[in-house]
Amino acid sequence: MAHPPQIKIAATYMRGGTSKGVFFRLQDLPANAQVAGPARDALLLRVIGSPDPYGKQIDGMGGATSSTSKAVIVAASRRPGHDVDYLFGQVSIDSGFVDWSGNCGNLSAAVGPFAINSGMVDPARIPHDGVVTVRIWQANIGKTIVAHVPVTSGAVQETGDFELDGVTFPAAEVRLEFLDPAAEEEGGGGAMFPTGQLVDQLDVPGVGSFKATMINAGIPTIFVNAEDIGYLGTELQDAINGAPAALARLEAIRAHGALRMGLIAHIDDAARRQHTPKLAFVAAPASYTSSSGKLVGQNDIDLLVRAVSMGKLHHAMMGTAAVAIGTAAAIPGTLVNLAAGGGARTAVRFGHPSGILRVGAEASEQDGQWTVGKAIMSRSARVLMDGWVRVPGEAT
Template sequence: MAHPAQVKIPATYMRGGTSKGVFFRLQDLPEAAQVPGAARDALLLRVIGSPDPYGKQIDGMGGATSSTSKAVIIAPSARPGHDVDYLFGQVSIDKPFVDWSGNCGNLSAAVGSFAIASGLVEASRVPRDGICVVRIWQANIGKTIVAHVPMTDGAVQETGAFELDGVTFPAAEVQLEFMDPAAEEGDGGAMFPTGSLVDELDVPGVGTLRATMINAGIPTIFVEAGALGYTGTELQEAINGDAQALARFETIRLHGAVRMGLAGSVDEAAKRQHTPKVAFVAPARDYTSSSGKAVAAGDIDLLVRALSMGKLHHAMMGTAAVAIGTAAAVPGTLVNAAAGGGSRTAVRFGHPSGTLRVGAEATLVDGQWQVTKAMMSRSARVLMEGWVRVPGDTF
């Protein structure tokens, strides 16, 4: 019998923040995969190595975690005031599913670098030295991200002294601005979709939990660590090694998704693994990070742990960090209360790998909270570039 040859597709494997993913230019994808649909999903699943019942993604580029099972498609933008369109796919590890419902804040840090290196930013806007401002349209959620990418001798500067907890080696700092990150009424949602800063969320088998449900950066459900028997200092093994805990968090996520209007039923919510996120918060206290680094309560404002794709994240998703910064800026939310309450424009929170600072500018307008932008620093680096190969009958 005939066997299909492998197809070569230009690609770049990049780290952005505490995530890794395979980056493509839209124009380099096979024609059938240049438009949304089954062919594109099938291609990306095969590239990453999913679905894998072994949960290892051995036969693909994925790293068997939510942080490393990702794909990005970049294209020139026809939208005024933007350089590129950025589309993010969260690839399920064990299911034949690519979730396009949200953004990846960590990989956002790599989009500007990739766009410049790929010739997708107009040459007149790229300085030989200094900072190149890349205007990104985040196509999944319809928002603008502005990346400030350092340049040296006409090339993207990737090495540097900026340290990011959760990433082993220092690199060049990339500053990100997430413009108008909260959902608005005109988007079919709202920053606080239930209309309340804190809700009573009834979760069968778990109980009634106080929750702040916010749509900023990415839809996120914040609950109190103490209400679940946690301190907020937990590391991955404390949660990911507990099947009952994971099931409890997934139940919270499903019922929170329905309450937020993201799904009509828990069955529908179960089909979108990427959103919403679930996070638990607690007041600052001393703890030891996953690397053995001591984090002092006096160096942080609060503790946050978040789950992604059903597992406790090893650090913090960038989009969830935007949600944290935004919620912290609004007095009355559980996040703001855990940070000590009051008015604030930035917080430094402790996560399993260390700490992260995120800022947000929130104002109350006509009784509704609005956020003009959220800001954070990440780093990015090309790990490998060339071609990925998939069997020709994949898509």
């Protein structure tokens, strides 16, 4: 029996923040994958190595974690005032679907460098030495991200001394501005707080009833108090990810929060919407030892945050969830703000399993509605490999 040969597709494997993924130029994809639909999803699943019942993604580019099972498609933008359109796909590891419902804030740091390297930014705007401002249209959520990318000798600077907890080696700093980060989500009407409340009582049958701040900013996120669900807020991955009952409990809270936020129509829909919303739990600052063995002191941070991504406790912090944290911290009365000590603030330092992250946001209230003009944080990015990925012909 004859089998079709493998095909090769131009691609770049990049780290952005504490994530990594396979980046494509839209024009380099097979014709049937240049538009949204089953053909595109099937291709990306095969590239990443999913669905994999073994949970290892051995036969693909994925790394068997939510942070490394990602794909990005970038195209020159036709939208005025923007350089590129950026589309993010979170590829399920053990199931055959790609979740397009949200952004990846970490990989957002790699989009600007990728755009410059791919010739999508006007060469006249690239200095010999300096910083290039790349305006990115985030197509998943319909928002603008501004990336400030360092350039040396006319090329993207990737090496440097900027250290990011959760990433082993230092690199060049890429500063990101997430403009008007309140997410335009179905059911939320674009409201930052889709329920109209800073804090709700979330009832989860069979689990309990919890105070919750549910916010659309960066990515839809449900915040609960760590102590209310039996945690300290200092937990590392092994304390939770090896406990199926704990993960099921957290997923039940996330699913009922998604329903309350209007993101799904039925509780069963949450199983196919794993990327959004995120669930995070917060606590007042306390000292702990990070996953790298580094001591995080109580006085080094404003609060503790742990977040769940794609059914597992994240090893650091999702960039989009960091935007949600910064936004919620800037609004007095949210659970995040209260965990940080309450009051007005324009930036927050929070402890996550890998260390510390700082994010800034400025909030304002008018006629009872909260708005945030932008959230700011720094990440780094680096090309790991570029060339072609290969997939069996039947994958396209």
